[in-house]
Amino acid sequence: MTFGIVVFPGSNCDADVAHVVGTVLGQPWRYVWHLETSLAGIDCVVLPGGFSYGDHLRPGAIARFSPIMESVARHAAAGGLTIGICNGFQVLVEAGLLPGALLRNEALEFRCGWVDMTVERADTPFTRMYRPGQVVRMPIAHGDGRYFVTDEPTDVVLRYVDNPNGSMGAVAGIANHRGNVFGLMPHPERCSELDLGGIDGLGIFRSIVRELAGAR
């Protein structure tokens, strides 16, 4: 069971995810440089937060053309677990692996702080450690997190209690219909240790670990 943490030029949260997966949870992981084309041996792909390609053009718009993204799409299509956090979520929607788009925050400013969210779906491989309807608290840190989709948002996994960015339907995180691809704006890796003010993010990583352990 190995986590593959994709590193694009401009990724910022790759080391933070590696710290939680490797040091906090003791799980195997490796970085996957964006020019690589193989995900051999990787069970869960993590697209971490940051500013891939400096957010030039649009967040995620350039990263989605990185060579590794073809493999990520194949991995997802084959049912492999794929999670995009913050900029990783933006890359996933740009790549068409999740529906919708992430627009500039309603306040036209970057927002960093803690937000409360309700767990709308506790039946995905990423959220089984939560109770349905549970309120979880995680940090956000983004300028382009306003979720938008032309139809009603579906497969909403996390919903803000107090919408910090004007997201349609207060969407904080969504999954694809099959449930194996998950994107969220908050940073679970920043709240997986008590020292950092909360451990509500740990449930996501633990859910993945359990899912992968069960799959073997």
Add this chain to the structure above:
Amino acid sequence: MNVTTLLAPAILDMVALSIDEYRLIVERLGRTPTGVEIGMFGSMWSEHCGYKNSKPLLRLFPTQAPWVLQGPGENAGVVDIGDGLAIAMKMESHNHPSAVEPHEGAATGVGGIIRDIFTMGARPIAILDALRFGPLDSARNRYLFQGVVGGISAYGNCIGVPTVGGDISFAECYRGNPLVNVMAVGLLRHDDLIRATATGAGDVLILVGSDTGRDGIHGASGLASRELSAEREEQRPTVQVGNPFIEKLLIEACLELLRDGRHHIVGLQDLGAAGITSAVVEVAAKSGTGVEIDVAKVARRESGMSAYEVMLSESQERMLVIARAGHESVVRAIFDKWELHSDVIGLVTSDGIVCVRDGDVVECEVPAKLFAEAPTHRRQGVRPIVLDRLASFDPESLAPEPDLNAALATLLAHPDVASKRSVYRQYDHTVQTNTLVAPGDGDAAVLRIKGTRRAVALSTDCTSRYCQLDPRAGGAIAVAEACRNVASSGARPIAITDCLNFGNPEKLEIYYQLEEAISGMADACRALSVPVISGNVSLYNETDGTPIYPTPMVGALGLIDDADSRLTAGFRAEGHVVAVVGSAEASLGGSLYLAAIHGVVAGRLPHFDAQAEAALHAFLVAAAGERLLMSCHDLSDGGFAVALAESAIIGRIGCNCDVVASDRRPEAILFSEGQSRAVVSFEAAALPALRDLATRHGVPFQTIGAVGGKNIRVNSWIDIAVDSAHDTWAYALERAAADVESRP
């Protein structure tokens, strides 16, 4: 621009050299300098690079301690924090660029200081910003404030370095001249420490990062904007435009180079003020070598650039790598991986000469020492006469405060005191997952050091009102306050960095302020055993001949051996005992109360005793280490009443307190800014141990009441609901910054 055809006086004016300095150059060179050489001298002998006015005074600072691995003189100072780890830190100003173009000015300020940190081999782990603006009653100041905050946000967030703290205040003296001081902090292993030096002849100079353009020419010598913008259409603004994405790539590439390719390189030097010029001169001067570079090999952003422009460009996001001969392809391969352009632009030589060629044409041939040894000026400062008049002001000559609750509310709503949340929510302060005490929670930011039990505490501070009234005491208090913030987080202060913002030092009254403030800072550093490990000087902060208040900004670093003993400022629970540690005379001289409520910046400052300050720090660190305290908040702007109210507001719980009513007026007891004090809370069971500890440290310790209830109450003077105080405090800055309609 063909400089050589211009007349000497015009050139001198453009590069900010005096006629005397020009004569000195001719004398030392034994010939007339070329145009390129004049430009390079102008930059290297500028105050910004050459510290002409400040160098003799900076020698007053204590810079040594057993834990100092690198003092002033390198790109950043470095101190040991144990476990084979070290912290690199430095503060730097970007005042004038931010006054011209606040967003880019502040953004490139962040970029510049971050490069100083990873140039030492350290991974940048924190940014702090010390900002000063004119009052928010003008649209211009609101624009500058929002632009600067937006620029810091855009740049800092993109490079993935958390902006964890800083301080912001507003005063009339900054109306035309805001201050943007950025402090950056990095973490490194001792083994990774690298300096900007060459080993000897044959080392290869590689320029990496952004292409070189016409931006920022004469940024260092400073007069350029006026001279350059008037008539010449090919000229560009002197404010550089930053690209944080390239910076992020440079951080990762340079740190990868140090990790995987350390033996291929001998030194790193960032390109800041005066661009390639200062980078190569500093390398050569420090190493006792020469350098030979060919500007034709420098990749350009635009065609037609002269050697002069290439040498003085301050294009951002560039680094100079000093590689071992024959190893350049390995080094460049790492940069290629990160999609960064690099070029070999020259070699280290043994003759001590800085030789600049443009293809076959020699444009400069000057001993590095000549560039590096700017003439220094030692002046006899003159004490401003106004100081005596200001000191003689007696706050008791004012009518007694009719409404103490209203006065407290006014202070809580003052932009200097009010919550800065509307600012720091624009900064990513949680990336890198080390932030244990975030902005708004404590007196200092506290970051854990992964893999150890340790944490570091960081703070910036300077109350320029004090420096205006008494530069020596004000300088000392700036050091004390920054270190007190750190100690109030449970950390032992171990080093400071500084950024000295003053007016024109050629005016003898300003020189007096500079000399006095530095002397006061140096005295406080000695008393508190904190060395100055790096710093920056920003002079000529004047608008239409009116100087800013002297503002020697101080950034303090503290060390916590066990991160679990960190302290925060908010009251924690009903029933905890509240006490004031330290004592000071109740005098309103220089206080925010006088400034905010009576519009007066005057009076004699309450006496500052550096030994009492040191004792307070030792007590707080010991009490935190023994887990005796539940909260700690130092007394600063607004004095005791504001500190108490903030602890209640942050904790969202009231307190019931009674202090000894002396013969002084209540407002003096409540709002005096006497130094070396803190408000603490703790469980009743800890009281005997705390009393004992206070006695041992010789620190006055007075219990004054208990945490609890919905109101903040002090004697019969203050009784205000926590919720209402919170709302006043929480939204005042945001409201003032957004207020476009109701004010002129």
